[in-house]
Amino acid sequence: MFSDIASAIIIGLVLGSMYALAAVGLTLVWGVLKILNFAHGGFITLGAYFVWVGITFLGGNYVISFLLVMGLTFLLGFVLNAGVIRPLQGRPESETNIFIATLATSIIIENLIIVGFGGRYKSIPEMASGSLTLGSISINFQQMIIMAVAPVFLVGLMYYLKKMKSGMAVRAVAQDADGAAIVGIDSERVYSYTIAIGALMAGVAGVLLGVIFYLSPGMGGDPLVRALFIMVLGGMGSVKGTIYGAYIIGIIDALARYFIGMFWASPILFVMFILLLLLRPQGLFGVKV
Amino acid sequence: MSEKKISRRKYLAIAGGAVAVAAVGGAAYYLGMGGPGAGKRPVKIGIAAGLTGRRSGVGVDSRDAVLLAIKEINEAGGILGHPVEPVVEDTVDQEAGMITSVFLKLIEREGVDGIIAHWGNNSCAEFDIVQEKKIPYISAGAANQVEAVITPNPDAYSYIYMAVPSYKLYGTIFPEYISILEKEGKYKPINHKIAMISRAFEYSIFITEGLTKTFTDMGWEISIKEHLPSAKVEDWSSVLSKIRSDPPALIISTMTDPASDHLLLKQFLEDPTPSLLYEQASPNDPEFREMAGNDADGIVHVYGIQKIPTDHPYRVKYQENFGRDPSPYGIISYDQMMMMKIAMENAGDPFNREAVAKALLNIDYKGVMGRFVIDPKTHLPKGGGEFMPFPVYQMWNQENMMLYPFEVAEQEFKYPHWYQKALTK
Numbered sequence: 001m002f003s004d005i006a007s008a009i010i011i012g013l014v015l016g017s018m019y020a021l022a023a024v025g026l027t028l029v030w031g032v033l034k035i036l037n038f039a040h041g042g043f044i045t046l047g048a049y050f051v052w053v054g055i056t057f058l059g060g061n062y063v064i065s066f067l068l069v070m071g072l073t074f075l076l077g078f079v080l081n082a083g084v085i086r087p088l089q090g091r092p093e094s095e096t097n098i099f100i101a102t103l104a105t106s107i108i109i110e111n112l113i114i115v116g117f118g119g120r121y122k123s124i125p126e127m128a129s130g131s132l133t134l135g136s137i138s139i140n141f142q143q144m145i146i147m148a149v150a151p152v153f154l155v156g157l158m159y160y161l162k163k164m165k166s167g168m169a170v171r172a173v174a175q176d177a178d179g180a181a182i183v184g185i186d187s188e189r190v191y192s193y194t195i196a197i198g199a200l201m202a203g204v205a206g207v208l209l210g211v212i213f214y215l216s217p218g219m220g221g222d223p224l225v226r227a228l229f230i231m232v233l234g235g236m237g238s239v240k241g242t243i244y245g246a247y248i249i250g251i252i253d254a255l256a257r258y259f260i261g262m263f264w265a266s267p268i269l270f271v272m273f274i275l276l277l278l279l280r281p282q283g284l285f286g287v288k289v
Numbered sequence: 290m291s292e293k294k295i296s297r298r299k300y301l302a303i304a305g306g307a308v309a310v311a312a313v314g315g316a317a318y319y320l321g322m323g324g325p326g327a328g329k330r331p332v333k334i335g336i337a338a339g340l341t342g343r344r345s346g347v348g349v350d351s352r353d354a355v356l357l358a359i360k361e362i363n364e365a366g367g368i369l370g371h372p373v374e375p376v377v378e379d380t381v382d383q384e385a386g387m388i389t390s391v392f393l394k395l396i397e398r399e400g401v402d403g404i405i406a407h408w409g410n411n412s413c414a415e416f417d418i419v420q421e422k423k424i425p426y427i428s429a430g431a432a433n434q435v436e437a438v439i440t441p442n443p444d445a446y447s448y449i450y451m452a453v454p455s456y457k458l459y460g461t462i463f464p465e466y467i468s469i470l471e472k473e474g475k476y477k478p479i480n481h482k483i484a485m486i487s488r489a490f491e492y493s494i495f496i497t498e499g500l501t502k503t504f505t506d507m508g509w510e511i512s513i514k515e516h517l518p519s520a521k522v523e524d525w526s527s528v529l530s531k532i533r534s535d536p537p538a539l540i541i542s543t544m545t546d547p548a549s550d551h552l553l554l555k556q557f558l559e560d561p562t563p564s565l566l567y568e569q570a571s572p573n574d575p576e577f578r579e580m581a582g583n584d585a586d587g588i589v590h591v592y593g594i595q596k597i598p599t600d601h602p603y604r605v606k607y608q609e610n611f612g613r614d615p616s617p618y619g620i621i622s623y624d625q626m627m628m629m630k631i632a633m634e635n636a637g638d639p640f641n642r643e644a645v646a647k648a649l650l651n652i653d654y655k656g657v658m659g660r661f662v663i664d665p666k667t668h669l670p671k672g673g674g675e676f677m678p679f680p681v682y683q684m685w686n687q688e689n690m691m692l693y694p695f696e697v698a699e700q701e702f703k704y705p706h707w708y709q710k711a712l713t714k
Contacts (some may be wrong), residue, residue, distance in 0.1 A: 004530055011526050018523075119341035119381070121548045121576045131559055140559060213523050214548035214580070217341075222521055257527035263516045 006137045008258040009251060014143045014212075016250025017150030021205035023227035023234070023242045024157060025198030031174045031237030032194040035095065039080055039102040040227065041220030042109030043199045047073055047206025048215045049113055052124050062127055069203045077199030080105065081192045089191075106220065113217040122215040124207075146208050153204055154243050157197070161239065170194055174237065229273060235286025245284055329367065331374040332639045334359065334629065335395035335404040335424075337415075342382035344547070346575035350619030351407035351429075352377055353611050358626035368633045376401055385414040396422045402640060403427075403633070405625045407618045411491050413438045420448050425632065425645045427625045429618065432456045432593070433495040436667045443668060448646045450663060452625045453593045454672025456492070458679040460499015463567065463591050464507055466681045466693040467539075470702055478538030479563050479712075484513035486528065486542040486553070488520055493543040496569055500541060512537050520546035525556045536562035543569040547577035554581055554588070561707035565589060573617050578687045587705020588684045589692075594621050595658050595678045596691055598699075603657045624656035 022044060029037045047069050054065025084105055088097045128141035160167040172180040173190045181187055202220075209223060230249055234241030249269060256265040276283070336355045339348035359373045367373055376399045378391045388410040395401045401424065408430020409415045416438065419426040428435070429452040436455055439446045470476035483504055487497040501511055513531050522544075532540060540557070544550050550571035557566065567589050571577045578585070594617035597604050603623065607615045629645075631654050636644035650668070654661040659677040661670045670677050681693040683702065690699045 007526060007530060011524055015523065114341040114381075119339075119345035121580070123580050138560065209523075213521075213552065216548070254524075254527070257524075258530060261515060262522070262527060263518055266518055 003137050004258055005255075008254040010137070010139055010143065010147075011257075012251030012254035013247065014146050014250070015253055016247035017146050018205060018208050018223070019226055019230055019250055020154055020243045020246030021150050021201055021208060022223040023230040023246055024154060024239055025201030025205075026224075026227045027231045027234065027237055027242040028157075028170075028201070028239055029195055029198040030231065031239070032170055033085070033089075033191055035085065035098045035102075036228075037080075037085075037102050037195065037198060038099060038224070039084070039105035039109070040198065040202050041224030042106035043073055043076070043202035044206040044209065044220035044223050045113060045215075045217065046076065046109060047203030048124070048210030048219060049117065049122075049206075050203065051207045051210060052122055052215055055124060060125065066207060069207055070200055073203030074196045074200040077196030078192055080199065081195040085195065086188070086191070106224075110217045110220075117217075119217055124210045124215070127211060142212055146212065149204075149208065153201065157201065158239065158243075160197075166190075166193065229269070233273065233276060233283055235283030238283070238285040241283055241285025248284075329371040330640070331372045332368050332403070332633065333374045333376055333399060333401040334626070335392075335399065335401035336375055336377045337380050337388070337391050337395065337404060337406040337409070338377070339381055339383050339407070340377075340379040342380070344574060344576075347407055347573070347616050347618040348380070350575070350616045351622040354607070354615060354619045354622035355405050355626045357607065357610055358623045358630075362626070362630055368630050368639045369637075371639055373630075380406070380409075383408065383410050385410045385412050388415050389418060392418045396424055402642070403629050403645065405622060405629065406430075407622055416446060416449055420446055423448055423642045423646075425629065425642055425649060426450070427452055427628055427649070429453050429594075429621050429625060431492065432669055434491055436669060439668050440666060443666060446668060447650070448642070449668060450628075450649045451667075451669045452621050452628065452658075452661065454670050454677045454679065455667065456495055456593065457499060458593065458672050459496040459569075459591055461503050462679050462693070463500065463589070463681055464503040464509075468507060469693075475702055476565075476704075478565075479536065480538050481509040482512035482535070482537035483509055483539045483541055484515070484528070484532050484537045484564075485511050486515045486517070486540070486544060488517040488544050488546075490520070490545065493545055493569070496543045497541075500543075509539075517544070520544055520549050522549045522552060525553050528553075529556055529560075532557075532562055532564070533560060537564055539567060540564045541567040541569075542571075545570040547571045547574040547580065551577055551580045554584060558584060558707060561711040563708055563712040565705065565708075572682065572684050572689055575613075575616055578684075581687075583686060583706075585684045586686065587703065587708065589681065590684075590689075591679060591681050592617060592689075593672065593677070593679050594618075595680055595697060596682070596689055596699075597657060601657070621658050624654070624658050624661065627656055628652055628654055628661060 026037060026040050029035060050069045050072050051065045054068045058064050084101045085098055088094050088101055126142055127145050131138050131140040161171055169185045169190050172185055173187050177187050205223065230245045231242055233249065234245030253265050253269060256268045336352050338352040339345055340352060342348065356375055359375050362368060362373050376395060378395055380391050381387050392415045395404060403425045404419065406428045409428050411431045411434050413434055426449050432451055432453050433456040435451055485497060485501060487493045512535060515528050542550055542553055550568045569590055570592060572585065572588055572590050573592055597620060603620065604615065607619060632645050632648035632652055633639035635648035638644060650663055650665060652661060652663060660675060662676060664671050672679055678694060678697055680691040680697055682689040683692050691697050692702050
């Protein structure tokens, strides 16, 4: 019993790590721009495929491939803003149009991947094989890497937002765009790199997802749905709430899988979600308006 | 990547060849000139295959097999002198919307005279279209749904035929084989318990129900039952924890998803139990074999398509043309095209669709995979015995080896590579 609980918590932390990375970029963009970026799923897929390309064609170097993912997704985030989001901002029905345009971007990304790499599953070679056994609990090294890598990025993002000048500008625009403009913050610029940072986080989430699962052109769809769910749970726009929400969901999901069955894990999460929306519509860390 | 380049080049060459022969015939027909198939209208065959979806490996193999058959038919003078022209369409993941739009395009825009698909949509969404438009159609999958749809009124589906037998045999063949092995002392199970893993997918549920009934009738117990909502599983720890705390003799997964089944195998091998692992259909997928490699040595499964020997002329021909071994769909789709050819010839006119459909109903064709005789009650070919074999396979060195029926067996059952180690642990 104890080993099952411990194993479930470990799996919960692994799932939570991936969910947190997938959701944090989405919530950041919502917090600053008040838009739902549905291209996020496409960027998760791109991250996984970029690392696969890096490893397949750059001699299996994880570090270079990882840097490649970060660089390319970050740059493509700027492209997304300049080519899809910014032209629609400030126009009538911009929220709906941006939602549709980003969803279309995700579909385009998926289809470009099909054209470029085909639809067959692909797998990223393991970063590390083997496992660590502590009594009756076994943790494989892949899972340990995920549990270690995700917090680095999450803490890094929090540090950036709290301590660095451009991060503080992001928070300022998120809190009051007009006020930020009065003190000389270029909100267009902030929007641009907020989307780029969101894309980067999605790319990193794609790498971790690709490491334990398999690559397919539509692989970003499920994490996007989970990320939306977590974003609402944590409080729309709250980065801290999203991170806590992701780990809570991860652990509940894993406990449900272990003790009730895999079939019931998702229904349980959705029942919880509905209850939370009824009792606390602003989410765990959201501010009541 | 190099394999992909080779196969694409080969595909283009074969598709180009098939189209070129057909085009010469077609042009000659319109211009009233001589030459191969001169003066003859081309027979257009629609090929609906999932070329870029989750199981694109079988889709590509299926398409290539039909193209190979068409190439041979055209080289031999076509169908009743008419050249055959392939029209290939991608059905991606076989979703109902995609299938219906592809079939409508093939029929209304391309004007095809017959359609071959490795399988359509599980809801049989394409049936009403082909029946209404009177297009002879041969599919090779979703036999359980096809049987359920056609059996109540076969005459209402007079243009629709299958190339794989009833899936009911999935529920009986493997238990029958295990029972024989046990009686002969060739397999000594640690107990009579089964961990049964299925998902919310008609094919999986149908096979799981069949296996569950037969095994429980034989006195086996389903000690672990895990039904999943979808094929996407990021982690199997919770299921494996139950398996490890009460090891069953058999672990049966009817997930039918190469990625999930490979992940199950990978995580199972971290700490295996002395259990046989049965994974439905996935071991046929090229992706599964590539991902699992020799880790999959010893996995068993049943598949309603017979493998052909390494030196079989068709297999050699396929390898020469495409630089790889055909998956089962890379074989059966060749037979599907040949069935269409024979039916068109027996009809006396490839464009008399009603006559072609009737000829399909009465076909008796000895193909690469077996003897195709259609059951008029279901429009499925008869299975087992002298007809289409339903073999039990075991994977060794990335090759599925036939174990049963004994007449087609390539080797005897062997314990999987993890078994002895797990037993002595």
